[in-house]
Amino acid sequence: MRALIIDDERLARQELKSLLAPYHEVEVVGECANADSAVLKIAELQPDLLFLDIQMPGKNGFDLLQDLEQVPEVVFVTAYDEHALRAFEVNALDYLLKPVQAQRLAETIRKITTREKAEIKESSPVNSQAELLRETDQVFVKDGEKCWFVKLEDIRLFESEGNYVRIFFQTNHPLILRSLNYLDERLDPKVFFRASRKHILNLRWIEKVENWFNGGLMVTLRGGEKVEISRRQASRLKEMMSL
């Protein structure tokens, strides 16, 4: 696993590197002192794993994750951050407290490697720019106090709301700062269907399709959301569904 360490303190990065040295399964491919350089480094190195400090000058760890369109696995490394930790108990891969205990780190690494084995990797990333986002890719979403890592396959619906897009997964529907057009270009068209100017829906979450006025369709998703589809898009959807 290729890991990137992001922490504003040189000594903290060094300490983590020396703690990670005995683990051959984790290779530290680089380190960054702030969020802006990290965004570039992540695009360049395509790491599988981030060791991320939350409190950093400029943009903090959460801001960084929100800027990434495709979030690798993340282990938070923080000194003392009650609020952040509470927010993350939900589904962060793991978090470590500074000073990091060697034993605790061993546990984290074990967790990461078992998870890696469990996941069937379709293909290794070749070229980040041209490639579409995969269903198993995750995005980071922060809504007030709460944070989630959400896999694209779990998102039923994207709904445009000004400069933001509201995403629907489980029982949550937070906003993310992306435009719907941007997402449309990046999402796999075999799975995600542009239903209208306002909506992109996940075909795997469709529960039923009914005929609607003027040759349009009304799609009901398994979460209960209803999306109206215009006649023009309806014929496209029918085409896709029949494939």
Next chain:
Amino acid sequence: MNRKALYWLCNIGGWMLYVLAYGLFLPVYRGQSSQVLWLLFTIFFFVLFFSHLYRYLIVKFRWLQMNVVPLIPRLAVSTVVISSIFGFLTVYVQVFLAALNTAQDTGAIAIGQDVFVRTILGYILIFVLWTVIYFAVYYFLNYKNAEIENLKWQASMTEIELNKLKSQLNPHFVFNCMNSIRALVDENPGKAKEAVTQLSNILRNTLMMGRNKLVPLSEELKVVEDYLGLESIRLEERLQVKMDIAPDCLTFEVPPLMIQTLVENGIKHGIARLTQGGLLQIKASLTSGLLHVEIRNSGHYKGNTESETGFGIANTLQRLTLLYGDRATFRIANESPETVVTKLNLPVS
């Protein structure tokens, strides 16, 4: 069960038992059982009325909250008065009933003084017993409540103390330091040792903060230097420090950890947030008996938007008011878009 219900249950139930017992020991009333019942009913309602009146006095004059010494005479007097009135009443009721029974004029029945004395003494005994039970139940119920209240109070005090300590210790700083020191142990053991000493010094000063009201500036600056030493281990080249202290200030007495807190604020909310870091300047001078301290740091002060900053400032203001009244001044302002200045003026205490 609430207290009112308990009171009524005990009061009515108790007096019923008393009246029943009284009826049993009454010399069989010359075969007039209906008159005996009347007598018992009357006594029951009288006694209920008087005991309730008594309780009303106890509640109204807050005797329950009173100390024992002033309480005893009050209870004694009211017991005697109530028992006497009640005693006379019951004696006259009995006379009245007896008169009815024998078809005599009530005035014709002679009552010996000893009858009154015996009756009244008996009632005094009973009302004393009532008082004892009433107060015992009250104290018993309140004892438990008071204990719970006391525990709650202690818990909240502990929490306040803990929060105070936490805000002083700044766990984020402490744990980051520990982490840096760990890395230094390999890289530069000498520096690591120094850092441990510096951190110890800060922790000791924090823990003893309440001990001294004032310390000489030289001592306060020692803590500030240790603190800056640790921060520069973390921030490295991102933190630059300039100190300009007039030698005549060094013996001036200042509140412990106050300048340190302000310096820490400047770093935490200013320099540490800048990717490129910045400069921290501390100036101290003495003019006409007033100590002027100026702390300049790179950054931008946004007012009391963040609760944490607000807390540090509020805390400093509160301490200044407590120590100096309105003779000390303190303010934070943006000197330029990139520099924040904190000015503190302290009088001789």
